[in-house]
Amino acid sequence: MDWAKSFSMDAAAVRGSEIRELLKVLADPQILSFAGGIPDPALFPLEECTAIQSRLQQDEKAFRASFQYSQTEGYTPLRSWIADQAGGEASGIGTANTLVTNGAQQSLSLLAKALINPGDRLSVANPTYLGALQVFGSRRPDYLTVATDQNGLIPEAVEEAFKAGAKILYTIPDFQNPGGFTLSEERRHEILALAHEYSVIVIEDTAYSALYFDAPPPPSLFQLECQGDWGAEDRLVVQLGTFSKTLMPALRVGWTLAPVALIEKLVILKQADDLHTSTMNQIVGHELASTILAQHMSGLRHAYGQRRDAMMAALDQWMPDTVRYTRPGGGMFVWLELPEGLSGVELLKRALNEEKLAFVPGGAFHADGSGANTIRLCFSTCSAAQIDDGIRRLAGLIKAA
Amino acid sequence: MDWAKSFSMDAAAVRGSEIRELLKVLADPQILSFAGGIPDPALFPLEECTAIQSRLQQDEKAFRASFQYSQTEGYTPLRSWIADQAGGEASGIGTANTLVTNGAQQSLSLLAKALINPGDRLSVANPTYLGALQVFGSRRPDYLTVATDQNGLIPEAVEEAFKAGAKILYTIPDFQNPGGFTLSEERRHEILALAHEYSVIVIEDTAYSALYFDAPPPPSLFQLECQGDWGAEDRLVVQLGTFSKTLMPALRVGWTLAPVALIEKLVILKQADDLHTSTMNQIVGHELASTILAQHMSGLRHAYGQRRDAMMAALDQWMPDTVRYTRPGGGMFVWLELPEGLSGVELLKRALNEEKLAFVPGGAFHADGSGANTIRLCFSTCSAAQIDDGIRRLAGLIKAA
Numbered sequence: 001m002d003w004a005k006s007f008s009m010d011a012a013a014v015r016g017s018e019i020r021e022l023l024k025v026l027a028d029p030q031i032l033s034f035a036g037g038i039p040d041p042a043l044f045p046l047e048e049c050t051a052i053q054s055r056l057q058q059d060e061k062a063f064r065a066s067f068q069y070s071q072t073e074g075y076t077p078l079r080s081w082i083a084d085q086a087g088g089e090a091s092g093i094g095t096a097n098t099l100v101t102n103g104a105q106q107s108l109s110l111l112a113k114a115l116i117n118p119g120d121r122l123s124v125a126n127p128t129y130l131g132a133l134q135v136f137g138s139r140r141p142d143y144l145t146v147a148t149d150q151n152g153l154i155p156e157a158v159e160e161a162f163k164a165g166a167k168i169l170y171t172i173p174d175f176q177n178p179g180g181f182t183l184s185e186e187r188r189h190e191i192l193a194l195a196h197e198y199s200v201i202v203i204e205d206t207a208y209s210a211l212y213f214d215a216p217p218p219p220s221l222f223q224l225e226c227q228g229d230w231g232a233e234d235r236l237v238v239q240l241g242t243f244s245k246t247l248m249p250a251l252r253v254g255w256t257l258a259p260v261a262l263i264e265k266l267v268i269l270k271q272a273d274d275l276h277t278s279t280m281n282q283i284v285g286h287e288l289a290s291t292i293l294a295q296h297m298s299g300l301r302h303a304y305g306q307r308r309d310a311m312m313a314a315l316d317q318w319m320p321d322t323v324r325y326t327r328p329g330g331g332m333f334v335w336l337e338l339p340e341g342l343s344g345v346e347l348l349k350r351a352l353n354e355e356k357l358a359f360v361p362g363g364a365f366h367a368d369g370s371g372a373n374t375i376r377l378c379f380s381t382c383s384a385a386q387i388d389d390g391i392r393r394l395a396g397l398i399k400a401a
Numbered sequence: 402m403d404w405a406k407s408f409s410m411d412a413a414a415v416r417g418s419e420i421r422e423l424l425k426v427l428a429d430p431q432i433l434s435f436a437g438g439i440p441d442p443a444l445f446p447l448e449e450c451t452a453i454q455s456r457l458q459q460d461e462k463a464f465r466a467s468f469q470y471s472q473t474e475g476y477t478p479l480r481s482w483i484a485d486q487a488g489g490e491a492s493g494i495g496t497a498n499t500l501v502t503n504g505a506q507q508s509l510s511l512l513a514k515a516l517i518n519p520g521d522r523l524s525v526a527n528p529t530y531l532g533a534l535q536v537f538g539s540r541r542p543d544y545l546t547v548a549t550d551q552n553g554l555i556p557e558a559v560e561e562a563f564k565a566g567a568k569i570l571y572t573i574p575d576f577q578n579p580g581g582f583t584l585s586e587e588r589r590h591e592i593l594a595l596a597h598e599y600s601v602i603v604i605e606d607t608a609y610s611a612l613y614f615d616a617p618p619p620p621s622l623f624q625l626e627c628q629g630d631w632g633a634e635d636r637l638v639v640q641l642g643t644f645s646k647t648l649m650p651a652l653r654v655g656w657t658l659a660p661v662a663l664i665e666k667l668v669i670l671k672q673a674d675d676l677h678t679s680t681m682n683q684i685v686g687h688e689l690a691s692t693i694l695a696q697h698m699s700g701l702r703h704a705y706g707q708r709r710d711a712m713m714a715a716l717d718q719w720m721p722d723t724v725r726y727t728r729p730g731g732g733m734f735v736w737l738e739l740p741e742g743l744s745g746v747e748l749l750k751r752a753l754n755e756e757k758l759a760f761v762p763g764g765a766f767h768a769d770g771s772g773a774n775t776i777r778l779c780f781s782t783c784s785a786a787q788i789d790d791g792i793r794r795l796a797g798l799i800k801a802a
Contacts, residue, residue, distance in 0.1 A: 003662040041465040064442040067649035248468035250680035261404040279651035
């Protein structure tokens with residue numbers, strides 16, 4: 001049985017990642033990792049989780065229900081919370097505009113299934129989130145990559161992609177993964193106007209938006225559209241959110257905010273995909289979100305902000321002038337452009353071998369195959385001392401190359 | 402924005418269910434429901450769950466890890482358990498043959514994505530599980546339906562489908578949903594031989610296999626293939642399992658057992674789909690499975706067996722001779738064939754209106770659009786008294802029609 005011959009065209013289009021193979025060594029605790037893209041488990045709100053679990057255990061009926069099948073759309077109190085934090089009634093947003101998913105990744109995969117035919121044109125930032133390229137890739141689109149700078153997507157490049165027939169723009173406006181940059185408010189207005197001019201669906205991924213260190217990011221594209229002059233029936237911004245970066249990833253709870261006609265289709269697709277998201281995990285997520293989230297986020301901002309500061313200080317101190325990097329106002333990532341000709345993949349191999357140091361080479365974040373001389377550093381799981389030490393050693397490797 | 406015009410061909414092929422709309426009234430507690438297809442929450446092992454949660458809470462490192470991102474393949478101890486219960490080393494089955502999913506429904510959706518191109522020929526029983534038809538439908542296959550009788554799939558009809566170019570056979574050999582019938586051991590051997598003769602992939606869904614009331618079902622197709630003369634490289638049976646019917650559905654933990662080459666592709670697709678299944682839920686599922694499952698199943702078999710007995714007794718007592726029904730040896734369902742010309746959908750409308758009684762019309766379980774005069778009754782959530790009362794009233798409606 002030759003399974004490769006049995007794979008569908010969609011499955012054949014999705015390939016394993018060389019990077020993922022390289023990074024399997026991360027299980028080795030001796031390795032200092034800037035690869036991650038994961039939150040620090042030391043910052044998880046465990047006491048509150050324990051309290052929520054205890055309360056549920058004491059309410060037998062609710063406890064039983066938390067393990068039973070539940071509706072595909074999601075746990076109603078959580079859907080209300082999602083609608084409210086997105087503006088609620090004042091913005092014309094209700095529970096009917098929400099769908100709970102197994103994290104923003106499933107939001108993406110349902111949207112990809114709902115909206116993308118093979119050959120459809122899809123505009124994405126260069127660079128952009130690898131997991132989005134993976135799931136979109138399984139729908140076999142044609143990518144139109146959009147250039148970015150320190151202020152995110154460049155509107156002229158966006159318009160070029162829209163003129164070339166883009167059906168969808170996927171974007172992470174705040175503290176982008178992997179770029180670390182944030183789309184300026186002015187550009188948000190421009191891109192929203194362009195999307196309406198060219199009738200392009202905008203998928204806005206807000207995974208990192210609440211994780212700001214200096215000041216909150218500008219209003220989301222979703223918010224700006226709600227506040228704009230377009231009627232509810234003209235809306236074309238779809239927003240994804242998740243508890244993975246604010247609370248805990250393994251809850252696997254995220255959501256999609258969209259016009260009702262799209263949500264209804266996504267619900268049917270989600271039902272076919274996996275019936276519903278774990279009832280218990282939705283309840284825990286909702287309880288945490290509606291009680292401690294604001295206070296918890298203030299702690300996270302402080303902790304991750306200090307790590308961002310440590311990484312910027314170390315980069316400023318140790319990196320040669322030939323390396324350029326972003327200065328993120330939040331999130332988890334700094335993006336480095338190495339001297340032309342220095343390969344991120346080769347640098348990773350040497351960093352693992354010679355320094356037991358890990359990061360993610362940037363090429364895989366580019367839908368057009370460029371970016372060989374870029375790398376992504378994550379500061380979320382390391383102490384200031386580890387960051388200083390690691391960046392010093394990384395800079396040494398770069399200078400030696 | 403006309404969203405319907407934006408939907409992909411795959412998404413347009415998946416439609417909402419008329420039945421699902423009708424059954425939204427089930428929220429009304431006054432309705433006596435044989436519709437379900439859900440386990441009885443009164444039988445969930447809550448004490449053991451509480452104990453597992455408490456143990457985890459006391460092991461801070463493990464508790465934190467249970468909320469962190471984890472590997473797509475699944476929690477290793479759970480994968481070992483899955484491999485062992487499928488025969489383990491003696492059958493040539495190891496963790497590399499396993500993938501943990503969000504329930505068997507996600508196993509199906511990943512397999513559909515991995516293996517089905519539009520227009521591929523897919524053989525399914527008539528009737529078969531509605532959720533499978535939904536997820537396969539989103540891949541736009543051509544169905545080759547296979548006739549069934551009290552012993553499940555009819556081998557001659559299977560061979561006809563294989564001759565007509567079937568790429569895949571999907572089957573629930575034990576206590577089938579919705580038919581309630583079990584594939585005889587002789588037929589299992591015949592169908593396995595046919596699959597190898599025609600090189601057809603077999604997807605075997607074992608959701609109900611452990612829920613037997615009289616005697617365990619015959620060995621699974623997966624087991625028979627492992628014990629057969631085929632080499633490991635020739636295996637073409639893929640098996641799905643789940644904790645939804647044995648432990649608790651909202652864990653959303655299921656699995657796929659398959660040759661390594663297929664598992665590797667499924668892992669990549671699952672990573673794109675939703676990264677991984679909730680770590681905590683996998684741990685709870687594994688703890689329950691490796692401690693109390695055997696004893697718990699014996700309790701479930703007793704409780705559901707009594708309800709099956711009550712339903713058979715009520716059907717024998719109240720139903721007119723013009724109604725034919727199956728005698729399930731396990732699972733949750735009895736399948737009724739009404740007199741020709743009596744519509745299951747019309748009967749449901751009247752049952753809801755006149756008797757506040759619910760069940761599922763059988764037409765939707767038929768990929769070929771037949772079965773209008775069939776219905777599915779679920780006995781898993783009702784007491785013997787409710788079953789007797791409900792069947793008496795249902796019989797009254799049928800006689801009056």
